[in-house]
Amino acid sequence: MDRNKISGQRQYEFVGKFNYIREAGTSGEQRASEEIQRDLKELGLTGRREEFEFAAYETTEECLVVTKPYEKEYLVTGYKRCGNTPAEGIEAPFLYIENGDDISLSFAKGKIVMLNGPVRKEMYQKLVEAQAAGFVTVSGTPIDMGEDLKPAGYTLRGVEKIPIQGVNLHYKDAVELVEKGALRVKLILRQKKAVRTSQNIAARIEGQDKAEEILTLSAHYDSVPQGPGAYDNMAGAAMIMELAIYFKENPPRRTMEFIWFGAEEMGLCGSQAYVKLHEKELSRHRFNMNVDLAGQLIGGTVIGVTADAAVCQMLSYVVHETGMGVSFINGIWGSDSNTFAWKGIPAMTLNRDGFGMHTRYDTIDLISPWSLKRSACVLGGIAERLAQAEVMPFKREVPEEFRRKLDTYFIDK
Numbered sequence: 239m240d241r242n243k244i245s246g247q248r249q250y251e252f253v254g255k256f257n258y259i260r261e262a263g264t265s266g267e268q269r270a271s272e273e274i275q276r277d278l279k280e281l282g283l284t285g286r287r288e289e290f291e292f293a294a295y296e297t298t299e300e301c302l303v304v305t306k307p308y309e310k311e312y313l314v315t316g317y318k319r320c321g322n323t324p325a326e327g328i329e330a331p332f333l334y335i336e337n338g339d340d341i342s343l344s345f346a347k348g349k350i351v352m353l354n355g356p357v358r359k360e361m362y363q364k365l366v367e368a369q370a371a372g373f374v375t376v377s378g379t380p381i382d383m384g385e386d387l388k389p390a391g392y393t394l395r396g397v398e399k400i401p402i403q404g405v406n407l408h409y410k411d412a413v414e415l416v417e418k419g420a421l422r423v424k425l426i427l428r429q430k431k432a433v434r435t436s437q438n439i440a441a442r443i444e445g446q447d448k449a450e451e452i453l454t455l456s457a458h459y460d461s462v463p464q465g466p467g468a469y470d471n472m473a474g475a476a477m478i479m480e481l482a483i484y485f486k487e488n489p490p491r492r493t494m495e496f497i498w499f500g501a502e503e504m505g506l507c508g509s510q511a512y513v514k515l516h517e518k519e520l521s522r523h524r525f526n527m528n529v530d531l532a533g534q535l536i537g538g539t540v541i542g543v544t545a546d547a548a549v550c551q552m553l554s555y556v557v558h559e560t561g562m563g564v565s566f567i568n569g570i571w572g573s574d575s576n577t578f579a580w581k582g583i584p585a586m587t588l589n590r591d592g593f594g595m596h597t598r599y600d601t602i603d604l605i606s607p608w609s610l611k612r613s614a615c616v617l618g619g620i621a622e623r624l625a626q627a628e629v630m631p632f633k634r635e636v637p638e639e640f641r642r643k644l645d646t647y648f649i650d651k
């Protein structure tokens with residue numbers, strides 16, 4: 239592709255327009271979707287708004303109090319999708335069990351245990367089997383100050399029965415609990431399920447002579463509530479817009495669909511809504527090219543390819559031609575590309591490592607036009623080769639091994 243037609247500065251300015259929190263289902267996310275539609279309109283493309291509903295959990299009470307040998311309430315964040323304690327809470331002996339090893343777990347029965355977090359499905363099940371009364375996890379670092387002392391929030395996924403509840407505590411408070419010899423604690427967690435509305439924005443450029451075959455370029459535009467998500471993932475959203483500009487000027491032979499997903503952070507809800515809505519045409523989909531986490535200057539770029547090893551090698555070859563450094567992983571990935579692969583459509587996610595994901599530090603300050611341009615050229619290079627090929631160089635299939643892993647992955651959502 240002609241790299242002179244890709245602008246890092248234009249992408250950077252795009253990211254700059256979204257310097258606000260875009261939590262799924264909120265007015266911030268809605269505002270961003272309208273902004274994307276406006277840009278598409280200016281470009282002469284129609285941005286379709288595809289609305290969907292998803293379940294969110296709202297905490298109404300989260301509380302941890304040490305009751306013996308001293309009395310103090312600590313700032314905690316409740317685990318979402320983790321059920322409710324009785325209104326008055328549960329009170330039990332307290333025990334720090336570090337990483338939740340089997341030796342420590344054998345003492346957990348009837349206790350509210352503290353462990354180094356976060357707790358995921360597997361550890362949750364161990365805690366339930368050990369008959370713990372509840373759990374407290376530890377996050378943050380000993381050098382945090384000010385706002386960073388607020389404990390991070392986590393969501394429990396893939397757990398069907400939720401007999402015990404848990405909260406997250408900051409590192410510094412965890413130290414205090416152990417040093418001051420907390421013996422008994424009281425835990426309260428109350429939450430309710432709410433149905434919220436989000437939207438994907440999609441725009442299509444019909445192929446010139448192979449329009450029946452569809453290639454998708456995608457990125458999520460929602461953010462976590464902690465920060466404005468410039469790196470995760472407005473930078474990716476900017477890259478998809480830049481490529482929409484490029485392909486509008488350089489018409490592809492295959493149909494290209496550009497998609498900005500909502501509610502990715504809630505568990506890939508946007509891409510799941512997309513494949514459901516477009517179920518009838520999924521057989522025409524040949525490849526999904528997704529971006530999640532991009533644009534920071536210091537970092538390395540990885541392309542995760544969820545398709546046959548031969549596809550991974552082909553993409554690697556195309557990138558070798560450009561001379562831009564990228565490493566490849568052939569496996570499933572934790573982003574919207576998984577949804578396509580699960581439906582049998584070969585997929586990839588371009589990812590650049592960097593600093594501050596899911597924190598308030600994820601702002602445009604760390605985004606670089608140099609990095610945006612480079613990654614957009616890598617992604618655009620792949621997209622163009624596939625969009626213009628006389629014959630698609632690989633089949634529409636995903637290896638059985640990945641399909642099986644994705645089954646587990648999505649049942650866990």
Ligand SMILES: [Zn+2]
Pocket residue numbers: 458470471502530531
């Ligand atoms: Zn992301």
